[in-house]
Amino acid sequence: MHELTDLGREMQQELASGDRSAVRFPVHLPVRVMADGLECTAETENFSSSGALFRMSTLLPTGSTVHFLIEIPAGVIGSDVTAAIQGEGKVIRSYEENGHNYSAIVIHDYRFQ
């Protein structure tokens, strides 16, 4: 017997989150981000129903509240009109990698527009 590693614990949390887990989809979409009075554009690196990873020009401060707007072009998900997802979350991690800035957020609330 032994204790779970962080990875194992994360996996168990995902498994235990219900019959389905919050899978991260590698979808790349343009996103408008507003945080701490700063507004900028970014691109999603991956996205799940509970969080997202943004690639952006500036690093967002960890812990800051984020408002985001993701536009889904017409025809992408079965609609002939443009759709959008407006959401609010919190930055849990920001880092630089290979010359790019990344900010990971947890999503607190969202709605389609």
Place this chain on the structure above:
Amino acid sequence: MKPTEESARPIENTETTQVPQPAADTPPAAIRILLADSQAIYRVGMRKVFALESDLDVVAQVDTIEQLFDTVGKYPADVLLIEGGLLSGSSRGIPEIVQLAPGLKIIVQTSANDEAHTVELYRRGVRGIIPRSISPDLLVRCVRKIAVGETWIDNQSVNWVIKAYRSQASALTNPRSQPRLSPKELAIIACITQGKRNKEIAFQMGTTEQVIKNYLRKIYDKLGVSDRLELALYCLHHQLDKPLNSEQATAGIPVPIK
């Protein structure tokens, strides 16, 4: 303790229900344990094992799952030690316990392990699975570990859980595993991603809200998603517009649902 009358009754120990004191010089609160086992000999044995430990208190014990449902709300506990046999024949056992007492950490005692059962137990929120033949020392150690939020799992079960995790994740992101959606289902998805409420979709399609809910549940089950955002992400990832455009349905063209 008399094994004959052990039905959902508290153990006489006033310390078990006390609120932990925050002062630094006071000992930490005891771990409150709830025992659920159909066999009196196991309940008696485990109580004796825990009685030797000052930090472990058995607050109640039951011998059926129905008694357990009644008890979890009445006697707050940190850890539930339940015989696996009490859960057999019912899929609602663990989810109902979790719903009744979200903070309760569950350990299941089983006489035999199999992959599907083990993965399902961990998936449903169980923190540890131990054999019926576990030694007293290991049992005490397991309860302490789980009470502080850790997980108790053997090497074989780790492999089973990892395998289940990988297959679950890949099934959702693998385009080859796309289930077929009907034009009506695709039309409903299009409406969802435009931010329409079920009532609005029902009105647009000339049906009732309940019918839309039923369709939505079926779509969620087919795609393995859990909410509207995950549904939209799934569609984005799999580009579900392609089959839709090849058929007649779009959000702008109401599709009658009978």
